Amino acid sequence: MVDHMYDTVTHDPQGTSVKPVDPPNFDVVKYVDYEAQLLERTKAFMQKKTGIAVCRRFRIPDVFMNGCRDMGKSLALQLGALEASMQFKMDIPNFLEPWYGIGTVASAFGCKYRWEKGNAPAVKAPFLSVEQALKKDVVPIRETEIGRHTLNMIESFLEKTGGKIPVSLTDTQSAINAASFIVETNNFYMEMFDNPAAVQELVDKITDLTIKFSQLQQQLIGDAVVWPGHGFSSARNFTGLGMSSDVVVMLSGCQYETFEQPCIERAGAAFNGAAFHSCGNWSGKVRRVRTIKYLFMVDAAFSKQTDPDPNPVEPFVEIFAGTNIIVNARIVGDEETVVEKARALYQPGMKLIVVTYCQSPEEQARVYDRIHALDEGQVG
Numbered sequence: 203m204v205d206h207m208y209d210t211v212t213h214d215p216q217g218t219s220v221k222p223v224d225p226p227n228f229d230v231v232k233y234v235d236y237e238a239q240l241l242e243r244t245k246a247f248m249q250k251k252t253g254i255a256v257c258r259r260f261r262i263p264d265v266f267m268n269g270c271r272d273m274g275k276s277l278a279l280q281l282g283a284l285e286a287s288m289q290f291k292m293d294i295p296n297f298l299e300p301w302y303g304i305g306t307v308a309s310a311f312g313c314k315y316r317w318e319k320g321n322a323p324a325v326k327a328p329f330l331s332v333e334q335a336l337k338k339d340v341v342p343i344r345e346t347e348i349g350r351h352t353l354n355m356i357e358s359f360l361e362k363t364g365g366k367i368p369v370s371l372t373d374t375q376s377a378i379n380a381a382s383f384i385v386e387t388n389n390f391y392m393e394m395f396d397n398p399a400a401v402q403e404l405v406d407k408i409t410d411l412t413i414k415f416s417q418l419q420q421q422l423i424g425d426a427v428v429w430p431g432h433g434f435s436s437a438r439n440f441t442g443l444g445m446s447s448d449v450v451v452m453l454s455g456c457q458y459e460t461f462e463q464p465c466i467e468r469a470g471a472a473f474n475g476a477a478f479h480s481c482g483n484w485s486g487k488v489r490r491v492r493t494i495k496y497l498f499m500v501d502a503a504f505s506k507q508t509d510p511d512p513n514p515v516e517p518f519v520e521i522f523a524g525t526n527i528i529v530n531a532r533i534v535g536d537e538e539t540v541v542e543k544a545r546a547l548y549q550p551g552m553k554l555i556v557v558t559y560c561q562s563p564e565e566q567a568r569v570y571d572r573i574h575a576l577d578e579g580q581v582g
Contacts (some may be wrong), residue, residue, distance in 0.1 A: 205502055213351050218260050218283065218286075218315050219262075220286050221282050221286075222226070222281070223282040223348075224276070224278055224281075224361075225362040225363065227276065228284070228362055230364055233284055233288070233366075236288050237295045239366075240293060240437075241295075243255065244293065244437040245414065248440070249441060250551070250553070251553070252524075252551050253268065253546075253554075254554045254574065254576060255293040255435075255554070255555045255556070255575065256291075256292050256294070256558060256570050256573055257292050257439050257557050258287065258557075258560060259288065259433040259558070259559060260287045261281050261433075263278060263300065268304065268323075270302050271302070271323070271407070273359075275481060276301070277362060280299065284298070288317070288383055290477060290566040290567075291567045291570040291571075292566070292570065295375070296438070297367075297370050297436055298369045298370070298574050299357035299370045299373075299431070300352050300353055300359060301369075301373050301432070303313070303324070304321065304325075304373055304383065305325035305383045307343065307375065307380040307415075308327075308380060309325075309346035309347065310346055310411050311328070311329070311335060311340055313326075313328055313384065313523065319387050327384050327385055327387065328384070328527075329384060329386065330394065331385065331518075332381075332385055332390065332401055332403075333386050334385075335404055336403060336407075340407065340411065343411055343412070344415060347509070350447045352372050352419070356422050356423060357422065358400050360422070360423070360426065365426055368427075368437070369423050369426045370427070370431035370436055371419045371427070371443075374412060374444060375446050375447075375464060376446060376449075377408045377409050377465035378405060378410070378447065378449050378459070379445075379446055379447055381413070383406075384404075385404075391452065394461065395406050398461075404576045405461055408465070412469060414435045416472075427468075428445030428474075429444070430442045431443070432446070433446070434502060434530055435530050435557060440499075441475040442474060442476050442477045442478065442496070442498035442499060443469050443470060443472070443477060444474025444477040444499075445477065447466070448480050448482070449480075450484050450487050450491070451486070452484060455490050456486075459490070461496055463493070466478070467495045467496060470495065470498075473497060475496045475498035476489065477497075477499040478494065478499070478501065479500070479502075480502070481505075482511045483509075483514075484502065484510040485517040486517075488517045488521045489517075492527070492543060493519050498527065498528065500527065502529070503532045503533075504531050504532065505543060506532035507535050508532050508533060515543065516548050517545075518547065519552060519557070523552050524551035525551075526553060527548065528553045528554070528555055529552065529554050529555070530555045531547055531554060533559075534559045536569065539559070540558055540569050541569060541572045544573050545576055556573050558570075
């Protein structure tokens with residue numbers, strides 16, 4: 203096993219380059235049949251208390267950079283990914299994603315996107331204090347430029363694919379994540395100590411905005427919607443709203459319990475479950491995350507090629523074995539790296555999705571077969 207270091211030169215080490223496919227040239231019927239076959243596998247996986255599944259994730263770098271500004275370009279690239287994905291042996295299908303940066307909620311507070319060449323869109327927090335942010339007259343996300351664009355993108359994707367291809371919600375951020383795009387970061391964290399009541403009011407307001415906009419997206423997408431969405435392995439017969447909580451490593455256990463966890467639980471209650479993601483090594487927070495009500499899935503990186511600070515395996519096995527909570531394990535690396543990490547994670551009682559980024563269908567087939575061989579002797 204050779205777990206190489208994180209590639210700091212490549213735009214996206216988890217990314218895959220594909221040829222774009224215009225909607226008229228995409229075989230919708232073929233993908234519908236393909237997805238239906240895999241949904242039988244995801245259904246069986248859901249019915250087990252322990253088990254293992256494989257997803258070869260197709261993440262297209264330009265879709266998550268400037269390409270997300272052009273919905274036609276984004277769709278063509280994503281259709282190219284879906285077409286290519288059918289050549290890779292897996293259990294969980296890929297999906298379309300209407301994505302436009304991580305400042306969606308911040309737009310309701312008047313934040314504007316910055317577009318720098320070769321980079322993903324970004325927002326700069328306009329407020330120096332939580333009190334300033336609370337005085338701002340917010341508008342529903344659907345009335346903002348980004349909100350309208352996201353909804354238009356969903357409608358366009360559905361129209362050009364006949365509403366038959368799986369579609370997720372846009373990238374959804376946890377309340378604390380979203381707040382860090384609204385209030386200057388250093389000041390925001392200090393106010394958890396100095397003005398906790400105001401911080402609580404802000405994250406509650408953010409949660410309300412998130413739930414309402416997510417419900418609107420869900421209504422638009424209808425039967426084509428997949429859960430948990432965005433960076434999670436997702437399917438129509440999975441559940442729960444996926445949320446990115448990358449700032450978890452910045453919070454104490456008490457702060458997380460006070461400001462973040464109730465918001466995640468409230469969103470989870472509205473969408474029949476919650477899914478948790480953080481970049482980096484958040485293994486020190488595993489025990490706390492485990493206590494989230496309605497928790498359906500957690501997502502983490504487990505190799506140095508996936509994340510410069512990957513997670514150790516042991517805390518995830520210790521905390522999540524026997525819970526029926528799915529660990530979505532992202533593992534960029536060669537065949538041996540992926541299989542060895544999967545072997546370490548797949549202990550008795552674990553419910554595991556191994557997310558691979560194999561370079562060829564042949565390598566993926568070998569990895570798939572070796573990972574499923576680990577299931578021998580496990581009880582479903």
